[in-house]
Amino acid sequence: MNSLINRQVRLRSRPSGIPQAEHFEIVEGSVGTPGPGQVLVRNLWLSVEPAMRGWVNAVGNYAEPVAVGAVMRSFACGRVVASNDPAWPVGVAVTGLFGWQDFALVEGAAIQRRIEDDGLPMSSALGVMGINGVTAHYGLLQLGQPRAGETVVVSTAAGAVGSCVGQIARLQGCRTVGIAGGRVKRALCAERFGFDVAVDYKAVDFEEHLARACSGGVDVYYDNTAGAISDAVMAHLNVGARIVICGTASVANWDPPPRGPRVERHLLTKRARMQGFVIFDHPEYASVARVDLAKWLRDGSLRYIEEVLDGIEKAPDAIAGLYRGENLGKRLIRLVPD
């Protein structure tokens, strides 16, 4: 094992906003040998998330930032190739926070779960069956609490979380309005993800389109963007609306927070609730959500898209690319070609 090379994507310097390629460096090192209780995982897929922006920023976040010089924190999945923990024998497929690297030497307790050989692609463990699907399920159903017949609006509706939110809302009998950027993503929302209406926020008449799409008002707004897109949605809240704050993709820098229309009176007069959440607070929820998600995937009522970048050298620019809106679907780094 020790003759193998482990490429690692490390944080080179701390960005103040969205991490760019130059904030990372790829360093080659040797592959370690598992000590007592340790497991060596050969990563096959690395995840790229909008949330990674927060993981490397120093201020205003929910997790200890990745240290400069450390391997970039990341979900990944792969196979155990050496093990000193009988719970995780060689050959099993696993997922966890293994970092942006070829090989991860981890404690057995750090492995999030075993990926069952259940017919779903291994990579889905990082997206629809992983953090994205679980986030969509929790935020929509536990906080948004949609009822059949209500209108649910989702921003970044073609994205890995947003597309899942829209489809779950539809499965609850809701009317769904997706907001996405550009004609391709808008078409994806309508045609592939089954939104009742899809609206392009880059169109010059976005606000008129949104107003028409929300003529009956908005009962649940699942917000992945914040900013001007949210301001436009907020104008259409129904009494008793629930706003779920899942992400803030449209705002590059929150230090200090940008200014926008104050929401206090609007929340008061609409008796509305605005609530932020972080899925890492609810680790016990994932297994609950995955029962539903797997069922919906198998019966064809839940679809997803993956965008695969080949090779670890694509990783450093991959987060910035999400914020440029260039991806379609869940962005993944594939380390070993099929």
Place this chain on the structure above:
Amino acid sequence: MNSLINRQVRLRSRPSGIPQAEHFEIVEGSVGTPGPGQVLVRNLWLSVEPAMRGWVNAVGNYAEPVAVGAVMRSFACGRVVASNDPAWPVGVAVTGLFGWQDFALVEGAAIQRRIEDDGLPMSSALGVMGINGVTAHYGLLQLGQPRAGETVVVSTAAGAVGSCVGQIARLQGCRTVGIAGGRVKRALCAERFGFDVAVDYKAVDFEEHLARACSGGVDVYYDNTAGAISDAVMAHLNVGARIVICGTASVANWDPPPRGPRVERHLLTKRARMQGFVIFDHPEYASVARVDLAKWLRDGSLRYIEEVLDGIEKAPDAIAGLYRGENLGKRLIRLVPD
């Protein structure tokens, strides 16, 4: 009865912000005679509420605005002086939305409740045992959900709602921080209403005082002001904080809403909840809350202050006076001197 004169305070013109004296006029008319099912109430006390600002504004509110030319909507209490509804015999004390006038001719169904002769002053039905106390009880306990040991911050803490919120929070075992304007109100908060710390938002070092008062963070913020005071409190939110939006007293005009720091990322990283409410949505709650409120009043653990203005001619300027911050405690108009 018909020889009596009924003075009515009517809305003369519609204000765009805070209603001033010139937006009202006092008109004298005759007193009506109850038709079938009707009741004539001699008002003895009229209420003055910050919420009345919203009741006369045309936009962005939760209730049909008072029509220009109509009697100003208001809670009041008094005695039945003529009745065609056996449920409300002559002589009983009642409260309801009887309007700013000497006599109210109402349907029996429009009477909110009978005021029991239970040793509490009749006027308390408009304040601590009425909309203010019930609003404080509902907003704090149902939405703020404070737990013993948590820190609860209240704005307009010397006011009719805020003082009640602080005392109820203390009864739940919370640490309480009151924000009020000026030295007199600040002293009232600390000495009469038992806040653990009281902070004067008009002091030049308000933000430093608040930071010291909230060094352990804020778990519940009961917001009656919005605006800059809220911005200062928001900076100290703990993870899992609950912000209850009850009023927006510090902002004169919401059309269009003023701009302030965006809250989305802060709500996300703090997993915080911000929720507006209107007590009129929960009519069934009043009788629940009043059981607690009466008990606390009788055992001395809940105190309140009334500020009495004598004569209906004080009514037109009374709302503007609240927003000038000139009142101490629940503002009432007394129509018949003791």
